[in-house]
Amino acid sequence: xxxxHTSDWHLGRSFxxxxxxxxxRGFVDQLVTFVAxxxxxxxxxxxxxxxxxLPGLDVVTLLDDALVRLTRAGASVVLTSGNHDSAIRLxxxxxxxxxxxxxxxxxxEDLDSxxxxxxxxxxxxxxxxxxxxxPFLEPRxxxxxLGVDSANHFDVTxxxxxxxxxxxxxxxxSGPVYPxxxxxxxxxxxxxxxxxxDLSIGGLGAVPLDLFEGFTYTALGHLHGRQQLAGNVRYSGxxxxxxxxxxxxxxxxxxxxxxxxxxxxxxxxxxxxxxTLAVMRGTLDELLESGEYAWAEExxxxxxITDAQRPTQAMEKLRxxxxxxxxxxxxxxxxxxxxxxxxxxxLAKAQDDLGVCCGFLEHVRDRGAGEAEEAAxxxxxxxxxxxxxxx
Numbered sequence: 455x456x457x458x459h460t461s462d463w464h465l466g467r468s469f470x471x472x473x474x475x476x477x478x479r480g481f482v483d484q485l486v487t488f489v490a491x492x493x494x495x496x497x498x499x500x501x502x503x504x505x506x507x508l509p510g511l512d513v514v515t516l517l518d519d520a521l522v523r524l525t526r527a528g529a530s531v532v533l534t535s536g537n538h539d540s541a542i543r544l545x546x547x548x549x550x551x552x553x554x555x556x557x558x559x560x561x562x563e564d565l566d567s568x569x570x571x572x573x574x575x576x577x578x579x580x581x582x583x584x585x586x587x588x589p590f591l592e593p594r595x596x597x598x599x600l601g602v603d604s605a606n607h608f609d610v611t612x613x614x615x616x617x618x619x620x621x622x623x624x625x626x627x628s629g630p631v632y633p634x635x636x637x638x639x640x641x642x643x644x645x646x647x648x649x650x651x652d653l654s655i656g657g658l659g660a661v662p663l664d665l666f667e668g669f670t671y672t673a674l675g676h677l678h679g680r681q682q683l684a685g686n687v688r689y690s691g692x693x694x695x696x697x698x699x700x701x702x703x704x705x706x707x708x709x710x711x712x713x714x715x716x717x718x719x720x721x722x723x724x725x726x727x728x729x730t731l732a733v734m735r736g737t738l739d740e741l742l743e744s745g746e747y748a749w750a751e752e753x754x755x756x757x758x759i760t761d762a763q764r765p766t767q768a769m770e771k772l773r774x775x776x777x778x779x780x781x782x783x784x785x786x787x788x789x790x791x792x793x794x795x796x797x798x799x800x801l802a803k804a805q806d807d808l809g810v811c812c813g814f815l816e817h818v819r820d821r822g823a824g825e826a827e828e829a830a831x832x833x834x835x836x837x838x839x840x841x842x843x844x845x
Contacts, residue, residue, distance in 0.1 A: 500675030501536025559587025
């Protein structure tokens with residue numbers, strides 16, 4: 455049985471104001487091509503298929519197209535809901551979709567109701583792969599339904615896993631069963647990124663890794679970096695980078711082969727990134743002139759300027775060389791050792807209205823007014839005086 459573990463598609467998300475839908479279509483193309491070329495039996499999507507509870511029409515259309523193409527390529531799909539999804543909306547028509555090979559697990563009531571795949575597609579095969587889905591469990595909403603007294607992530611997840619293990623034991627009375635679990639959660643030991651939403655609101659955020667002991671494979675979703683927590687417990691990460699903290703990530707998935715004895719072989723799959731991410735730091739002149747930054751001219755850029763004084767029109771100048779500069783910040787070298795003057799002290803030393811205006815300008819941008827700026831301020835103040843004199 456061959457599984458492809460993915461998660462956190464976040465369809466409809468933007469990247470610092472840049473729409474990502476075309477890049478996400480490109481990911482779907484790569485995914486479908488890989489599934490067809492490698493005879494994948496089941497595609498796993500461990501939550502956050504959408505970026506928001508109410509996705510746009512074009513976003514819903516993209517998911518519809520992806521599911522149709524994956525099933526046409528010969529794969530079934532098992533999908534759970536994440537903290538960005540609306541479980542109710544995502545789970546709509548689940549019984550109907552199941553007839554077409556798309557299996558949704560978005561309800562607490564379905565935790566111990568697996569999708570069962572016999573090896574080789576034969577009903578009398580010597581073993582079955584049972585795939586269970588644990589959607590994102592908001593403790594405050596599901597604790598009572600699960601019979602849990604404390605509304606925290608550990609207790610509700612432990613109860614969910616317990617229900618699954620009981621079902622596995624029952625099924626094993628009739629023959630070998632190899633359980634695979636999809637869970638959208640934050641497992642202890644995982645490395646986070648800036649683009650993930652905190653799960654700790656409403657309870658403890660992380661759940662211990664040993665909760666997932668005893669499963670053939672656990673396909674985790676939520677964290678955007680692909681990572682291995684144990685040989686059979688992994689995050690696939692998001693297929694695209696959704697923050698500059700992911701600049702060094704290699705985006706992809708896990709290809710999981712389960713043999714009839716229950717042993718697994720896991721290989722990494724890499725998706726081609728539509729655009730490189732560049733995180734750069736230096737003075738404005740260094741960034742504009744140095745050849746070492748040539749590779750970033752076609753990248754999405756996050757730039758920190760370190761000039762002692764904030765350069766004028768820094769973004770405009772940077773975008774001449776790096777047209778896709780999306781984030782610009784300033785961190786002057788030696789700022790921690792400079793003697794700073796408070797704004798109130800500058801006001802006290804100002805001799806006239808022009809001094810007040812120039813002092814404010816220096817306060818907010820760490821650079822005094824230039825000759826042209828001082829002339830413009832003087833002209834503006836004079837215009838105000840003339841207007842007041844006419845009243």
